[in-house]
Amino acid sequence: MNVKKQPLVRVLNDISQQGQFHFSYSSDAVRNDSLVTLSAQHKTVKQVLDMLFANSRQYREVSDHIIIQAPDLSRTYTISGYVNDRETGMRITNATVYEKQQFISTLTNDQGFFRIKLKSTDRYAAAITVSKDLYRDTTLTVHAGYDQEMDVTIKPAPPVMLAPVNIGVEKTWLGHFLLSSRQRMQSLNLSRFFADKPFQSSIVPGLGSHGRLDGQVINKVSFNLLGGYAAGLNGVEVGGIFNINKKDVVGVETAGVFNMVGGNVTGVQLAGVYNSVLDAISGGVQAGGVLNVVKGRTRGVQLAGVYNRTRDTLQGMQAAGAINSTKKIMEGVQLAGALNLSRGKVQGFQAAGMGNVGRDSVQGMQIAGLFNYAKTLKGMQIGIVNIADTSSGYSLGLINIIKKGGLHQLAISANETTLLNVSVKTGTKKLYGILTAGMNPVPDKKTVVFGYGLGNAISFSNKLLLTTELTSLNVYLGDWEHLPLMVRLQPALNYRLGKICTLFAGPAVSIFAEQDTQAKTGYRSKLTNNIGWNAGISIF
Template sequence: MNPKTVSRILFLFLLLATHLLSAQLLLNKNLSLQVSNQRMDNVLEILSNKGDFYFSYNSKIVNKDSLVSLSAQNKSLKEILSLLFNESYEFRESGNYIIIRKAPIRMTMVTERAVNEDRIYSVSGFVYNRETGSAISEASIYEKKLLAAALSNQNGYFKIRLKSSKAAVAELNVSKEFYMDTMVRIETRHDQQLTVTLMPLENTEENVTVSPLDYLIPDLIQALNLVQQKHYPLPVDTGTVERTGAGRFLLSSQQKIQSLNLRKFFTERPFQVSLTPGLSTHGRLSPQVVNNFSFNVLGGYTAGTHGFELGGLFNIDKKEVKYFQLAGLFNIDGGKFTGFQLAGINNTVLDSVRGFQVGGVNNLVKGKFTGFQLGGVYNHVTDSVKGFQLAGVGNFARKKVSGLQVAGVANFSNKEINGVQIAGVINYTKRLKGVQIGLINIVDSSDGYSIGLINVVLKGYHKLAVSSNEVTGFNLAFKTGNQKFYSILQAGMHTGNLNKAYAFGYGLGSEMPLNKKKNIAFNPELISQYLYLGSWNYLNLLNRAQLQLHVKINKFISVYGGPSYNVFVSDQWAGIAGYRYPVPKSGYGTHSYSNRVSGWWGWNAGINIF
């Protein structure tokens, strides 16, 4: 081998060895420190600069504001840190970092065993915080196969009874929110006592890194997670069945605590039977079990159902439910639902639904809904709907609706309707790509058709029209909707001592542009009006079909005019003094369809404003 190549390899090897050696000797590096009444965080900055390394620690375990006085000459970093901190701390090296953390409590597991020939043996003991040594209350101690569980009390004490098995060893699991799970192997068929310690989870947001910067600049402490360590994120509390109104009322505090502690543990069984939540064939771990068949005499609280669930009064499932779920009063599901769901009062699903949902009073879905939803009073979907919503009073969808909404009073879609809305009183959607039918229809923008007495398109077609025709000399109309389809509210009058007439009515119209500029258009319109000719005792109904040529003068004003055909239905046989009779006036060419119905050709002309 070339001597130069050998030299280079040896040089690189020496560099690597030197780096590795220095990385292992940070705590053994000799430093001198002279401080008096200095804040702890400033002292750590000084050490970081003197040794050219980083400190990393959790802000909850180090009091940065404490004042420190120390004189140390040519001592190792480990010795200096031991003088700054007491024996409850330990110091570890990781690359160019010194990690300060609480030393684990040295607790030996004391196990006292006594042979138990009965079918049931007991395991008792205490649960402690591994870092502080304090007792941990409300920790869950459970055996997964037997579905046995217990909670520790305020002193950390627990006792759990287990069935004897042929296996020589069983696994006892201990879980607590904000702590790492622990598993202990125990000897079966023996009464025994244990001491269990749990390690708290580390909140990485509270980590502090001290950088080797100029220590004369105060408080240069950066809350940055620069050390590549294995962290365990703290659990995030999300919306669950336990947080619903029924969950808060029906579930005990112990059941809610158990649910928080065991959020990572779920298992499956073919069936379960419950009298009430907590009185189940699966015992205290029923909320952690997904069943194929679930029968709840009054009510049950399980992890989920993949098959059939029947509740005399209610069913509460933490996770997904599939296929069939029936309850006398209500169902609450924390996960997705797929299939057929029926409840006498309410169905609440905190995720999406795909299938057929029937609630005697209302249905609430927090995710997407796909299928058929029937509510006696109200349906509420906080995401999109794809399918059919039918309610006695109202339907609500926060996002897009693709399909049909039918309600006795109101429909509300906060995003878009791509289908049909039918309501007895009011429909609302932000964007319409279909049809609305209701007394009042309100949309922000429309590419569809609104059919009702009042149609409001906020970014649509709005015209105030002043016109005249052969029956009423002055007419005022408000036209609103979109260009393809708009509604007309119109009132008119004819003055004169001998020819008074008053009219009011409703109509529909459309604007059909004839050129690219859209300043010339045809407007076909149908209007039905009641004519008041001196008495309300008679029916006088004037129906007009108008074809108007519409010419836009500028952005706000246009003129129009054109022919009309009129059909007049009247049972008034004689005129009343001061009011017009006949309609139209004498000498106007008409033709008769019957003794009550006549027709004629007429005209209409006017001005549009806006």
Template sequence: MKKFLLPGLLLIVLFSTVDVTAQNLLYRNIPLEVNRQRLDKVLEILSNKGNFYFSYSSSIVKKDSIISINTNNKTLKEVLEQIFSSGYEFIESGNYIIIRKAPIRLTMVTNRAVQEERVYSVSGFVYDEQTGHAIREASVYEKRLLAATLTNQEGFFKLKLKSGRKSTAELTLSKEFYADTSVVIEPRHSQQLTITMLPLENEAERTIITPEDYEVAEAAVPPLEVKEKDTIVAAPVAAITDSAQVERTGMGRFLLSAKQKIQSINLKKFFTTRPFQASLVPGLGSHGKMSGQVVNNFSLNVLGGYTAGTNGIEIGGWFNIDKKDVKYAQFAGWFNVVGGQMKGIQVAGINNTVLDTVKAMQAAGVGNFVKGRFNGFQVGGVYNHVADSVKGVQAAGVANFARKKLSGVQIAGVANISNKETRGAQIAGVLNYSKRLKGLQIGLINIADTSDGYSIGLINVILKGYHKLSFSTHELMDVNVAFKTGNSKLYSILEAAIQSNSDEKIYSFGYGLGREMPLNKKKSVTFNPELHSQYLYLGSWDYTNILNRLHLNLNIKLGKFISIFAGPAVSVYMSDQKTGFKGYHFPGPPGGYKHFTISDKVTGWFGWNAGINFF
């Protein structure tokens, strides 16, 4: 047994030594001889010789610095300390050497007052832990009391706090692009502090150097000739983190102060709840400068308020601005702005703006704007705008807009627009537009890209639908020209006609509706019932002469762009004209066709219709 014990111990010691050696990269001896080489090239040489990786932020390492060094008996740490200044530190992590700025270890200094106070102050300075520079516009706050302030240009702050029963209190410091810092303080005593904050590292600026990055050239590389000059390195510009969006709305920019916007950016991770709040204007109320971080059950804003959200009822004399969600009721004399979701009922005298989804009844004197999906009933005196889908009803005095799918009804005095698909109805005084129509359009002008529904209006344009230019004749008119647009389910007809006989002249114009019904699989033979209504000019505009006709046409396609049609027709003619005018046709029914009388002003007869379609 003993003869195996000693070799086993030796193996354990051997592997332990190998493991320790592998981990202590910074204490390896690595010879290095370079003359006027760039810093990044020198790091590549070291990485290749030691078979490890370098990791650093390009914002703190001047890669184009020129290095000359000749050493044979120094550790990697000593070599790096010679290359870099004293403001850097080197950390070993696995097979990586991390290069970073050495933090400035500022100790918190407390000048504590001896006497206890009911209202005490905490003041001090805030510095960057790596550079030692003062940090301005950092938020310093106490979460329980909702007291907050911002540091000034010199990083100085002063905060007044009420003494409580607890033996300790805690201040929190937050600043964009810095890690949050918490400091425990002793309450009831005024005190001064010095605090450091650690900046967050920007991963986009991180550089990794691998052993493979350096390849030894066949010939010696001559030293780099560089003229001495001053180098200015620009500070990295980090991307601005998106906080609550309400501050960037028109009302947010106009009504919120710069300090409130900065506070919102700094405290984007901190929110709390309270049962009640009251304010006169944003920042002047029961929650003071922290109002934008508090969600309330009941919120009363005499003129206007700025809160994190509402979980109950909010009433504003002029306006309400909420960074996050609002439910269940919100009322304002002028406008409401909500950065999150809105559920319940929202009413404003002028405008409602919601930057997320809405599941509510929304009413505004002028307009409503919703950035997300809308589900409910939306009423605007002028305009409703939904930047996503609509499920429900939009009603506006002028126009409605849905960027995506409409599942419901749009009603507007002038125009409705559904940018994607409509499953429901669009009713407008002038214009309806939908990219894909699977419902009903009623308006003066109806436009759709494709349609599987019905468009009823004076002009119906289906871009990928039914389009025909028709020339025809019938028993009363020599030449009839019609433009037919829509889809096979229902197409509209705009037409004009003339009877060219010099003694029997007739001029007419009118409107109609038709439907195409295929009679075979190839749809080369179709049955097209059409209803026409035309005004006939018979020498004077003082009379009403209306010709209504039902055409029962059989349509035969001769090619892709041409077809012929013919069929019987039934006419009903209504006229209050008692006398004829020279050169114009009179009376209404054509000669040679047996007619029937419905009343003294209404006459009917059976006739025919034939023509040709193009396109």
């Protein structure tokens, strides 16, 4: 056929005569007064009709009649076909084919074939988009209301230098376990397509109000009976067991077992067991019954029954029943039942039942039931054992070990009360701790003392120092149930004889909390406040 600007009814009559059949149609489906131009050779009847009506009509055969119908906008229709590589012609598997308005999608199979069922609407056209990782997105417009087949070719995207990205929720072990391979592939294909919706509900990922595209939606209100999977949240989300969001969460997120967020969190996360943020907390609270983990910076509060972990900087507070950990700077407060660990600088306060560890400088305070460690101490440590590589601060404990530039001495001395005393002094010249014990073996004056004290040393030269020490001593006079307390202040002048030996001597003041005592036979019978003396030698 080769016609130009001819009435449509005449062209249809010519086709029916060539094919020896009849057309049947209503005035709504075919306008007889339309003028058409057509050039066609060796085409099927359907191909010619599609050219005449621009793929906007449906056809049905009944005996020797072909019925031409307008699209039925009250039913569903199917779009099917194959997706091919434009350059190689190869069929492409696992490509996502979707319609944005109806939020319906599918993936091509192993032969590159797809079938997508759409609902008829008042629109006479639908936009079908094909997306595949490493390919350019391709969108085609199809006429709505009737089944049709189509082949789509997509072009590879040009190579680009990609910046490093964080591992997404789909690549975590929980993501592999809870999300199907089709959902993970679809997320990869649709990395540039996201939509905002006011509400969603789901039973499990993929079975909910947003269907297979649930991972591409940022919701305002989200309710997941068992668990949900979404692009993000800007409001409130409740999950019976879990919530998984690929991007940012702004608002409140609660789950019976765990929450996982691939982006930033600004707001509140509450979980019965576990909260995980693959980027950062930009301001808010994370509370988990067992564990909280943030791979980026935390600016806010982490509360956990067992363990909090921030793999970047903490600006805020961590409180855990067992362990808190930060990989970089800790600016704020760490409170733990067992251990606080900061691999970066500590600028704040650490308190733990067992120990605190600052693997960089500590500018603040560490308080622990057992031990504290700081690479560089610029603040204060309080614990039974305090350790620092270097220190310009203060360590208050029974044993204070400063590896470089610290004071570590063993002193042997005598005074007016006890003729033999042994003291271990550890810390720095600014402040050192003293563990001391002494005895007087003289009959009728037997005395045993033991206790703890603090000291300070002022250098006048390389050889001459002035030390001032204050000790609190328990006095044993033969009765362990009755131990009088003696407080002793003893300044002393120290003269260094060599690298490891120092002589010291000076006055002392002793004050007894109880002066009337019931001493056993052979022990000192009376304790009086006095001004006495102290002299001895120290090594190291």
